[in-house]
Amino acid sequence: MTAQLDRLSPAPAKRQVLKSVTVRFAGDSGDGVQITGGQFTNTTAIAGNDLATLPDFPAEIRAPAGTLPGVSGFQIQFSSADIHTPGDQPDVLVVFNPAALKVHLGDLAPNGLLICDTSQFDKAHLAKAGYTANPLEDGSLTKFRLFPINITEKTLAALRSLESLSTREKQRCKNFYALGMAYWLFNRPIETTLRWIEDKFKKEPDIAEANVLALKGGYAYCEMTDTFQAVAYEIPPAPTSKGTYRNLSGNQALAMGLVAASARSGLPLFYGAYPITPASDILHELARHKNFGVVTFQAEDEIAAAAATVGAAFAGSLAVTSSAGPGIALKSEAVSLAVMTELPIVIVDVQRGGPSTGLPTKTEQADLLFTLFGRHGEAPVCLLAPATPGECFQYALEACRIAVKYMTPVYLLSDGYLANGAEPWRVPAAAELPQFPVKFETNPEGFHPYKRDPKTLSRPWAIPGTPGLEHRLGGIEKREITGNVSYDPENHERMSVLRRDKVNRIAEEIPLLEVEGDKDAEILLIGWGSTYGAIRAGCELVRARGVKAAQVHLRHLHPMPKNVGALVKKYKRVLCPEMNLGQLSVLLRAEHLVDVISLNKIQGQPFKAREIAAGILNALDGKPVKQPGASGAQGEDNHEFDSGA
Amino acid sequence: MSSTAAPETPKAKLTKADFQSDQDVRWCPGCGDYAILSAAQQVFAGLGIPRQNFVMVSGIGCSSRFPYYVNTYGFHTIHGRAPAVATGIKMANPELQVWLITGDGDALSIGGNHLMHALRRNVDLKILLFNNRIYGLTKGQYSPTSEVGKVTKSTPFGSLDHPVNPISLALACEATFVARTADIYQQHLQETLKAAAAHKGSVFIEILQNCIIFNDGAFKDVTDRAIRDDKQVLLEHGRPLIFGKGHDKGLRFNGLDVEVVQLGKDGVTEKDLIVHDAYAENQTLAYLLSRVENPVPMGLFRNVTRPSFEQRAHAQVDETIKKYGKGDLDKLLKGKETWTVN
Numbered sequence: 001m002t003a004q005l006d007r008l009s010p011a012p013a014k015r016q017v018l019k020s021v022t023v024r025f026a027g028d029s030g031d032g033v034q035i036t037g038g039q040f041t042n043t044t045a046i047a048g049n050d051l052a053t054l055p056d057f058p059a060e061i062r063a064p065a066g067t068l069p070g071v072s073g074f075q076i077q078f079s080s081a082d083i084h085t086p087g088d089q090p091d092v093l094v095v096f097n098p099a100a101l102k103v104h105l106g107d108l109a110p111n112g113l114l115i116c117d118t119s120q121f122d123k124a125h126l127a128k129a130g131y132t133a134n135p136l137e138d139g140s141l142t143k144f145r146l147f148p149i150n151i152t153e154k155t156l157a158a159l160r161s162l163e164s165l166s167t168r169e170k171q172r173c174k175n176f177y178a179l180g181m182a183y184w185l186f187n188r189p190i191e192t193t194l195r196w197i198e199d200k201f202k203k204e205p206d207i208a209e210a211n212v213l214a215l216k217g218g219y220a221y222c223e224m225t226d227t228f229q230a231v232a233y234e235i236p237p238a239p240t241s242k243g244t245y246r247n248l249s250g251n252q253a254l255a256m257g258l259v260a261a262s263a264r265s266g267l268p269l270f271y272g273a274y275p276i277t278p279a280s281d282i283l284h285e286l287a288r289h290k291n292f293g294v295v296t297f298q299a300e301d302e303i304a305a306a307a308a309t310v311g312a313a314f315a316g317s318l319a320v321t322s323s324a325g326p327g328i329a330l331k332s333e334a335v336s337l338a339v340m341t342e343l344p345i346v347i348v349d350v351q352r353g354g355p356s357t358g359l360p361t362k363t364e365q366a367d368l369l370f371t372l373f374g375r376h377g378e379a380p381v382c383l384l385a386p387a388t389p390g391e392c393f394q395y396a397l398e399a400c401r402i403a404v405k406y407m408t409p410v411y412l413l414s415d416g417y418l419a420n421g422a423e424p425w426r427v428p429a430a431a432e433l434p435q436f437p438v439k440f441e442t443n444p445e446g447f448h449p450y451k452r453d454p455k456t457l458s459r460p461w462a463i464p465g466t467p468g469l470e471h472r473l474g475g476i477e478k479r480e481i482t483g484n485v486s487y488d489p490e491n492h493e494r495m496s497v498l499r500r501d502k503v504n505r506i507a508e509e510i511p512l513l514e515v516e517g518d519k520d521a522e523i524l525l526i527g528w529g530s531t532y533g534a535i536r537a538g539c540e541l542v543r544a545r546g547v548k549a550a551q552v553h554l555r556h557l558h559p560m561p562k563n564v565g566a567l568v569k570k571y572k573r574v575l576c577p578e579m580n581l582g583q584l585s586v587l588l589r590a591e592h593l594v595d596v597i598s599l600n601k602i603q604g605q606p607f608k609a610r611e612i613a614a615g616i617l618n619a620l621d622g623k624p625v626k627q628p629g630a631s632g633a634q635g636e637d638n639h640e641f642d643s644g645a
Numbered sequence: 646m647s648s649t650a651a652p653e654t655p656k657a658k659l660t661k662a663d664f665q666s667d668q669d670v671r672w673c674p675g676c677g678d679y680a681i682l683s684a685a686q687q688v689f690a691g692l693g694i695p696r697q698n699f700v701m702v703s704g705i706g707c708s709s710r711f712p713y714y715v716n717t718y719g720f721h722t723i724h725g726r727a728p729a730v731a732t733g734i735k736m737a738n739p740e741l742q743v744w745l746i747t748g749d750g751d752a753l754s755i756g757g758n759h760l761m762h763a764l765r766r767n768v769d770l771k772i773l774l775f776n777n778r779i780y781g782l783t784k785g786q787y788s789p790t791s792e793v794g795k796v797t798k799s800t801p802f803g804s805l806d807h808p809v810n811p812i813s814l815a816l817a818c819e820a821t822f823v824a825r826t827a828d829i830y831q832q833h834l835q836e837t838l839k840a841a842a843a844h845k846g847s848v849f850i851e852i853l854q855n856c857i858i859f860n861d862g863a864f865k866d867v868t869d870r871a872i873r874d875d876k877q878v879l880l881e882h883g884r885p886l887i888f889g890k891g892h893d894k895g896l897r898f899n900g901l902d903v904e905v906v907q908l909g910k911d912g913v914t915e916k917d918l919i920v921h922d923a924y925a926e927n928q929t930l931a932y933l934l935s936r937v938e939n940p941v942p943m944g945l946f947r948n949v950t951r952p953s954f955e956q957r958a959h960a961q962v963d964e965t966i967k968k969y970g971k972g973d974l975d976k977l978l979k980g981k982e983t984w985t986v987n
Binding site: 042045046047048192195240241242243244245246247248256259260263268270272289290291292293294295297299300301303304305307308309310311312313314315316317319333334336337341427428429430463464465466467468469470471472473474475476484485 | 666668695696697698699700701702705712713716717718719720721722723726728729730731732733734735736737738740741758759761762958959961962965966968969970971972974975977978979980982983984985986987
């Protein structure tokens, strides 16, 4: 067998060429589904496909084995063309147990490929998943192309020669066996994963060897089995512009953006955080990059993380804190202090389902109004939201740049979907990144801590250690210019207005919104954050049917680009899809007096392209657009769309 | 508040006046805070540290107005969070001399968690806790150090909760420098602040202080001139714990307790008394002494050396640079696996 494993490359006689495919892996949260998905993604990225991913896992580290809540899934759409979403429905579903089948089968496309590891389709596991009969045998799966394979048993067979490992340890390699199968099905090379295994299990050579054997075993199994010849596919690389690319998740991108901002501003990065899903990975990533001068501080709580960040900003660091969900609420008090003392901090909010603990591992966009308004007093801040995982890099840089230029807190709104989702990213050269060298105030001549730059209204940044600029900051209202404590009524009003105007001045330099889609559109879609891809794909679906639709997407949420008002007034209908109950809609309606139609989804899952498309058609028909839970006003979602695969 | 004067020509010696800001001090006449402010300004002047390297950080409460009155960098932050803000300042710039002014409500109630973690981390902060056993700025509610049964506006029938002992708490939080002094002992106060400035790591000083308006006589049964020799014992390293007007009483172990004994009575001599060891790594003695309420121990409970948090954080950065080389942004952006489109 070894001789065969050494020549794994020959492709089968004929591979069917597809434009794009959506694959989902699902199993117990201990089955290594996320690793399988991550590896498949990296390999696919390197193969040159465009791709988007959707990891979806439970909040529990190990929910009871074999149960429905314990199911973990990973979906990827990859394509030879430009794509914007992880796919509406999987064409290929790989499941490791009955619970995963139960949870995910409903999504599988008709005639989709269903690969089941049969090892756990016994009475006990079927019962745990709520099956009274074995779906592999009762004929209920006939509308799919079913491949029942005892992957676990085959993995054990492939690892027979490894005597040092227990049966249990060997069984745990089944995800690599399945990955090997998937690589064969889509004609992917296994080398990237081989390298990853070598690196990851450097200190456990036995485990490394086992995973390598499983991976090669799965690949060889498909190659040797006739049944798979009919489902051998090829997805050619997507045409992209020249450059060096890598695969990147939103959290990785955001962390790198912060390191880059430190390098391009010349300020040391201070990152104060408290562990919380789904933001912790940014802390993990930054903690590895201390050789960039990064100081990470795992604080005792969210409050301390934010407060220490304010302190670090006072002392001259590029100061960033991050959180999600309830942690963002706890930071409010410190953010208010930064508003009053006009210190530059960046607060990363990786939004998740709320309120309270909510849905810790699921995505949502429901912190928009909270981050915009959720502070006591008139406390204006700047708000930015990247639209794709890759944009998390660019907007991390932009958040830092605005913060230090305007001496203001800036919220950076990511979300669970951006954080964990990945896409190919063109690697920029460090030298082509924006540069914003910071010069601290050093001149005592005429120095006043609240004397403003007439253009930006920003106050000077004078850091402790600078001779002659000793001054006191604090949360008490400041006298204009001198910064002395002041309870003067008119001064308070002036300072409130100044703080507001300063943040509004940012609009002077942010790019105007660009309309994508039809020039003579009957409907404008306006979104923000991670819904960009789904909105784009939804527009493309209806435009393929002749509907004239256009799209704008907000990355700057406060202040907004100056042309947003004119744009929302220009179109007959404005539809605003959001993963909340209509927060941007509220802002647009209030500010521009436009009858914006809300399209909402608040299920912890990103929009599907066809949900957006259905919303567009309903809005154009004058029918109610789907509002979750709004009984009686339920919009229709009976429009049929080919998801394009 | 701002320094509009021409740049200072470096003076050979700073004076107390150099540390006085142009702001009117707005504490109640007779408040103990005045004495502490004065002592601190006096001590700062003699430390040989440039004025611009000082940062006064405070939370909320009467005592927390302190930074406005000291002509250095200062930050009047938010209630209870001063240790966290100060930690950020110190981590951003370890060269700064950061003093943290707080009160019993600020440090022990709303900010209890931050105090605990600043102390255990051994961040190089000089924490001065002004303990007047009352909330003054909010006009007189009981505090976490108020005695049980305290009648205040919020507890007209007497407070119910047991107070916390700040010294015991600080020791339990692994603080490396723990001392107690009082607002009215100008000399002892200054000596204690000087020792604090010399300590590299977390300093915790409880300063017994009177609130003339809402808790007058907060510590009069300890500090009144007529009785204080019998109500206090001064902790001096290497010396037996003797106190009393006639220098005739001492502290002795009795099992796990500390008891007061009369020297010369029942054959008790100095040799039977506890000899104070402020530098002991083991903090059991310091803790036992912190539990003694009559007499109240004053002075240095504990002073040990442990690398400070911010020093270690920066050392880690330096070590990482040494080991892996200074970060290369292009390399970071590329990551491990890339592909090229031509």
